[in-house]
Amino acid sequence: MIKVTFIDTQGASRALDAVDGQSLMDVAVSNRVPGIDADCGGSCACGTCHVMVAPEWLVKLPPAEDMENAMLEFVEPRTPGSRLSCQIKLSPALDGIVVTTPAGQH
Amino acid sequence: MTQAAVATPTTPSSLAYATPLADLDPSNPALFADFTMLDYFERLRREDPVHYCAKSAFGAYWSVTKFKDIMQVETHPEIYSSDSRSGGITIFDSNAAASLPMFIAMDPPRHDEQRKVVSPVVAPENLARLEAVIRERPAAALDALPVNEDFDWVSRVSINLTTQMLATLFDFPWQDRAQLSYWSDAATAVVGQGMIDSEEQRFGILMECAQYMTRLWNERLNSEPGNDLISMLAHDDRTRNMSPEEFLGNVILLIVGGNDTTRNSMTGSVLALNENADQYAKLAADPALIPSMISEAIRWQTPLAHMRRTATEDAVLGGKNIRKGDKVIMWYVSGNRDEEAIDQPNRFIIDRERVRQHLSFGFGIHRCVGNRLAEQQLRILWEELFKRWPKPMQIKVVGAPKRVPSPFVKGYESLMVRISA
Numbered sequence: 001m002i003k004v005t006f007i008d009t010q011g012a013s014r015a016l017d018a019v020d021g022q023s024l025m026d027v028a029v030s031n032r033v034p035g036i037d038a039d040c041g042g043s044c045a046c047g048t049c050h051v052m053v054a055p056e057w058l059v060k061l062p063p064a065e066d067m068e069n070a071m072l073e074f075v076e077p078r079t080p081g082s083r084l085s086c087q088i089k090l091s092p093a094l095d096g097i098v099v100t101t102p103a104g105q106h
Numbered sequence: 107m108t109q110a111a112v113a114t115p116t117t118p119s120s121l122a123y124a125t126p127l128a129d130l131d132p133s134n135p136a137l138f139a140d141f142t143m144l145d146y147f148e149r150l151r152r153e154d155p156v157h158y159c160a161k162s163a164f165g166a167y168w169s170v171t172k173f174k175d176i177m178q179v180e181t182h183p184e185i186y187s188s189d190s191r192s193g194g195i196t197i198f199d200s201n202a203a204a205s206l207p208m209f210i211a212m213d214p215p216r217h218d219e220q221r222k223v224v225s226p227v228v229a230p231e232n233l234a235r236l237e238a239v240i241r242e243r244p245a246a247a248l249d250a251l252p253v254n255e256d257f258d259w260v261s262r263v264s265i266n267l268t269t270q271m272l273a274t275l276f277d278f279p280w281q282d283r284a285q286l287s288y289w290s291d292a293a294t295a296v297v298g299q300g301m302i303d304s305e306e307q308r309f310g311i312l313m314e315c316a317q318y319m320t321r322l323w324n325e326r327l328n329s330e331p332g333n334d335l336i337s338m339l340a341h342d343d344r345t346r347n348m349s350p351e352e353f354l355g356n357v358i359l360l361i362v363g364g365n366d367t368t369r370n371s372m373t374g375s376v377l378a379l380n381e382n383a384d385q386y387a388k389l390a391a392d393p394a395l396i397p398s399m400i401s402e403a404i405r406w407q408t409p410l411a412h413m414r415r416t417a418t419e420d421a422v423l424g425g426k427n428i429r430k431g432d433k434v435i436m437w438y439v440s441g442n443r444d445e446e447a448i449d450q451p452n453r454f455i456i457d458r459e460r461v462r463q464h465l466s467f468g469f470g471i472h473r474c475v476g477n478r479l480a481e482q483q484l485r486i487l488w489e490e491l492f493k494r495w496p497k498p499m500q501i502k503v504v505g506a507p508k509r510v511p512s513p514f515v516k517g518y519e520s521l522m523v524r525i526s527a
């Protein structure tokens with residue numbers, strides 16, 4: 001079991017259990033984490049699964065590919081930790097990952 | 107429907123299957139007027155999902171009909187260009203409106219810079235601030251609707267409310283608000299079909315819009331920041347240094363983008379609920395389903411039947427060889443009915459799973475920037491309608507819809523309804 005934590009803009013946090021291989025977006029959607037809309041269902045084509053990854057976890061992620069970077073151009077607010085959660089594939093190395101959700105996605 | 111088509115005993119669906127595959131031209135406007143195009147797309151999805159049509163009123167083009175192939179085009183803007191200079195974003199090749207700098211018809215990096223400028227004004231946080239004003243005026247318009255009497259929903263509700271909402275968003279002079287839909291209609295009208303006779307005429311109308319909007323921009327710039335889109339653009343650090351040309355392109359894009367799409371979703375939602383009385387009853391019993399119903403109605407309607415790209419290099423798509431320069435049509439209207447991507451796609455199910463995963467707003471870097479605004483407008487409409495007329499089928503469609511004969515704007519010219527007291 002892998003633990004993931006979502007913190008919203010108000011600072012409220014939710015810790016959830018995930019399984020190896022699941023995407024972070026999938027965990028959010030199946031647990032109805034507010035603020036993760038995931039309109040494209042994980043195709044890296046809508047940008048509504050934006051999260052901000054804490055620096056200590058960011059370094060453990062593979063760098064974003066071209067399409068993810070293209071979509072990240074338009075997320076608000078764009079921060080150094082901004083990633084699309086559908087492109088984050090969970091593994092034991094990411095056990096404990098903490099991300100913040102933005103105020104809104106569109 | 108033409109006389110010839112009326113006279114033939116063949117049903118539309120058998121016509122769709124009787125035509126040799128190579129001659130199939132789903133862009134034929136008549137198919138959209140009589141609503142038989144879905145049969146043609148169903149056949150293409152089954153027999154030739156990426157289909158080449160060598161001859162049509164709009165020249166040669168590829169039809170992309172499956173959800174996954176459309177997604178492939180959407181996510182490869184470096185191959186499939188939106189640039190107006192390569193052909194633009196619709197099956198119609200030249201439209202004077204496209205010569206204005208609008209980021210919908212640009213490729214990166216210019217597209218990205220412009221989109222970033224406009225995007226914040228339609229972000230959910232801003233929309234939340236606008237909610238109260240957006241609600242006020244439609245409420246008054248709905249109070250004025252006739253009861254126990256047939257009337258046209260398109261003009262009395264859809265056009266009226268969309269125009270009012272646009273005017274509110276721009277804080278546009280109220281008495282002139284009809285200009286907004288006029289400009290928008292002029293930008294998208296098909297030449298020779300009534301409204302517009304030539305590209306020169308279209309350009310002239312758009313220039314009128316440009317002048318009017320520039321005057322508003324200057325007024326807003328010289329007064330206190332307000333809560334309307336023009337004032338936000340004029341005062342925001344990120345946007346106030348736009349060139350006049352950029353400003354105009356962006357403003358026209360916001361007017362056009364949000365006009366007939368939202369209008370036709372307002373009509374489409376009434377029609378869909380009427381054709382599916384069980385869903386209307388479900389909604390009346392639980393109005394908390396309104397947001398979900400709206401996503402489903404936007405899928406079901408697919409207000410823009412397609413978007414177009416042009417290949418900038420040779421590519422393979424769904425096993426077909428696309429050549430550099432080819433016109434590629436992503437038929438959202440087909441992808442939204444693709445049984446491989448959407449469960450029971452021909453059914454209107456207001457509480458379906460993954461209801462937001464439809465193609466109507468496009469995907470990728472051009473995905474509709476106004477999608478939350480459109481949803482908000484529709485949500486407000488239905489919340490206000492249910493406040494007044496809460497019973498299932500209380501808003502009843504009493505005549506067949508008259509549809510727009512266009513392979514691009516998929517919508518309605520009229521829809522007769524009656525509200526019972």
Ligand code: HEM
Binds near residue numbers: 363476
């Ligand atoms: C139900 C209503 C709407 C539908 C179905 C719709 C549909 C679309 C589609 C399919 C695209 C993608 C274009 C492409 O990929 O080439 C798009 C883009 C766009 N839409 Fe909408 N739209 C709607 C409402 C609105 C509203 C209310 C606005 C006003 C803010 C708006 C503004 C835009 C803009 C500015 C773009 C260009 C985005 C870009 O190129 O990056 N739309 N829309």
Ligand code: FES
Binds near residue numbers: 039086
């Ligand atoms: S779910 Fe659409 S980009 Fe991640």
